[in-house]
Amino acid sequence: MNSIVNEFGIIIKCISNCDILILISETGSGKTCYLPYLLITKNFFNKILISETKRISAISASNYVNKLAESTNMSGYKVRFENNINNQTKIHYMTDGTIVNEILSKNFQLEFDCIIIDEFHERTLNTDLLISLIRQIIISKKKIKIIFLSATLNSNVISNYFKKDIIKLKIPGRKFRIEIFYSKEPQSNYILAIISLISEIHFTKSVNENILVFLPGLYEIYRVKNTLNEIFYRFSEKIYILILHSLLPIKNQIKIISQDLSQKRKIVLSTNLSETSITIKGIYYVIDSGLSKQKITNFKCGFEFLKTLPISKSEAKQRSGRSGRDYNGICYRIYTYFSYKNLKSFSKPEIQKTNLSNFILKILKLGEFFFKKLDLISYPAKKILIRSIEILYIMNAISKRIKITLFGYIMIQFPLDxxxxxxxxxxxxxxxxxxxxxxxxxxxxxxxxxxxxxxxxxxxxxxxxxxxxxxxxxxxxxxxxxxxxxxxxxxxxxxxxxxxxxxxxxxxxxxxxxxxxxxxxxxxxxxxxxxxxxxxxxxxxxxxxxxxxxxxxxxxxxxxxxxxxxxxxxxxxxxxxxxxxxxxxxxxxxxxxxxxxxxxxxxxxxxxxxxxxxx
Incomplete structure (x- = not known):
């Protein structure tokens, strides 16, 4: 039994006594799948909407809930370019961007009596806009329950923003222990350190203990994969190397997550895609490079670029939590404990570091008044806001008076950059x-x-x-x-x-x-x-x-x-x-x-x- 099932009675009491619940629970507690499933099967709500930041999270969670219910209609998902929701679906998993479009297209009239925001700590652009839209729905006195889920949530941000009676509930989420090891010294070549560690584990530990490796991007993934193929070419019958990243077709991603290989060690080389809301079967070891590729906007020039940067403490915690699901686990961090202590507690909200052109266009669609009066949970830097508006004007999406043009209206209909x-x-x-x-x-x-x-x-x-x-x-x-x-x-x-x-x-x-x-x-x-x-x-x-x-x-x-x-x-x-x-x-x-x-x-x-x- 997982923590959500064990503590369900307390969760229900909290939901009954407030409009907004902040539920903080360790990775592996079952909050993404079991909570909405129990709320529906126990008839507390008629329809639930769950926001996810990644397509694969929405699809895999929806499929798992249908397995629990032994039904194909209990849960469904709607993500960019894919939709399997029908009139009988009671649990709707959607990406945050899809929900924003849904709210805007239906003029804030939602058919759900509960909205669950999963992995709020990631603070994507669409999540921040979604929170602002939900606040407008609450102000309009529509009866709706809001639940925030995370393993590493900064709950003060939500409390200060909504300024309502909010219940914060922290429940245990882990039955198995995770040991964390750090490098003794800073690694000048973390790629070589990771390859050496994988080799040591493979030749000295049980073949049934699978490995998940977090790397910044595709270039690093293929470097590690090619080197491992050379090292293990004589032992190919005992090892299976898989890669997992957002550029893979979604079917391939789900196949890697659910694939169960007996008598072979599975080594999954992944970007931060595997950080949250998905469980890869049989992971015993997690190897964390401590790095990720992040999209940044240069304030002066306005151009966007991808840069490899250190992760935050909350992301490190999420990564280590990928092990210890079915049995005790081990996490190796390829950086020192001193480096870990110097990491930021939470990553910077996306709204403060990326181009806001698409974001602004979505808001302008609601009207000039809404754009001026919009109350966001975090605000962007003034320079990046001005630069994003300039880009929209240059692209003919808005007029000189910052009003959306016909060109802009057509642009916003495409789920594209x-x-x-x-x-x-x-x-x-x-x-x-x-x-x-x-x-x-x-x-x-x-x-x-x-x-x-x-x-x-x-x-x-x-x-x-x-x-x-x-x-x-x-x-x-x-x-x-x-x-x-x-x-x-x-x-x-x-x-x-x-x-x-x-x-x-x-x-x-x-x-x-x-x-x-x-x-x-x-x-x-x-x-x-x-x-x-x-x-x-x-x-x-x-x-x-x-x-x-x-x-x-x-x-x-x-x-x-x-x-x-x-x-x-x-x-x-x-x-x-x-x-x-x-x-x-x-x-x-x-x-x-x-x-x-x-x-x-x-x-x-x-x-x-x-x-x-x-x-």
Whole structure:
């Protein structure tokens, strides 16, 4: 029996005596799945909505509740591009962004009598906006119970924000002990330290004791995986190395979580995706690098980049809690105890460190009054707020008076970054059917968050040379056409592509709904006429702010806004020797600075699309 079941009577008393309950419980207590299940089966509520920060958390929790109920209708999930909820579903798991859109589309009229906010400590942009919207619902005197769940929650933040009678309940959550070990000295090469530790565990400990390793990003994951494959190539029958990250198709993620391998040691190399709300079977050892890749916005320039940074104490606690679920566990932290003590208690809210363009556009949709009067749980820095508004104006999403435009209304309907929404809208203005299909094919991959450059060899096998490709988006389009072959999908286990096709279908549906609104009055100047058939011209319409120029002195690029020296990522197909200017979609900052999803462009295109900026 888990802690939630044991303490359910106390939980019910607390819920009955307040409108807002803060429930703090260790990882593994069953709060994500058992609490809503018991509340429904004991008839305390008719319908419950649970907010999750990650798609995989929502889907895996929903599936587990249905297993408990021995039913397929008790629980359902709704995440970006996927929905299996029907009229009989009583427990709705959704990502925080999906719930925000749901509240806005239904004008604050929700059919739920209880909302559960899971993993509030992560403080994503959408979670902060969701809390503000829920506060508006409570003020309007709608009877609804709110429950906050976390293992490492700063409860004072919620208490100060809602200013109501709130009950804080802390219950035990762990039946098994977790031993935590620290490095004696700082590690100059944490990758080597992790590989050495995995090797030592494998050759000295029981093969049934599985290992979960937390690494900052994909580059580090593949470095560790490739080295382990070389070390263990003679012992492949006793070891199974898996990778888990957000760019994997969701079906692959769930398969890794639920996979139970007997007589083999499972080594899972993961990003912070595995930190919260999911349980990987049979984990005995956790190895924590103490690092994660975080999206940061430069206040001065306004551009976003990914940077490897130390985690917080609450994140370290979440990571160690991935073991000790079914038996005692061990967590190895590849940093010293002194380093741990110097970590921040909680990570900075996302609203204070990332671009707010999409966030502001969602609020402006509610009206200028709501935008000015919005009461947030945390406020962004003034510089980043101003810069985000400037970007929206440059992108034609808002007017000079900070009112949402027709362009902005259409943008917000796409569950995409505004740069990608802008590309779709500009393309549909062209009235070129083949070009529209190309753009939607490319963006379907980016919307999924899966960038399959490792399949470039398949194009070569089909005698489709990639040497002529001057941008990564053309590659994605060619790959989409290649993957349309059902036999090829089966031969290469490309199950994720069916999901890419579903995303394209949904994006197409949104564009068709707005087809009349795309009938803008377009000036027939020479720029549009000359480049009407050029895919990259329209890609530039969304990425023109992310501009880099080639420096012949060191054969590298200089990022225009920040003047950073950057290199085109090795996975890119852009010819670096002949590209004078290029735009990019992502910037990674580490020992080397890389730009990803690059397009070789004519500088006139930047002046055309960025005319509001350069005029």
């Amino acid at each position: 505004i740069k990608l929404s802008k590309i779709i809208i500009e393309t549909f203005k062209s009235n070129n059917i083949r070009l529209k299909d190309k753009i939607l094919s490319c963006i379907s991959f980016l919307a999924l968050g899966y960038y399959p450059f490792e399949y470039s060899n398949l194009l070569s096998r089909k005698n489709k040379s990639t040497s002529y490709i001057k941008d990564d988006f053309s590659f994605l389009y060619n790959l989409y056409n290649l993957f349309s072959d059902e036999i090829l999908i089966q031969q290469n286990h490309l199950d994720f592509f069916n999901f890419v096709k579903r995303i394209k279908s949904q994006l197409n549906e949104i564009t068709n709904r707005n087809i009349e609104k795309f009938r803008f009055n377009v000036k027939k100047d020479f720029k549009i006429i000359n480049y009407n058939k050029d895919l990259v011209f329209y890609i530039c319409s969304g990425t023109f702010l992310n501009l880099a120029r080639f420096n012949r002195e060191n054969y590298k690029y200089i990022e225009i806004l920040s003047e950073l020296i950057v290199e085109i990522h090795p996975s890119s197909l852009v010819n670096t020797n002949y590209t004078k200017f290029c735009t990019y979609y992502e910037l990674w900052i580490s020992k080397k600075n890389y730009i990803k999803f690059c397009s070789s462009i004519d500088i006139k295109w930047v002046l055309y699309h960025g005319r509001k900026l350069f005029s």
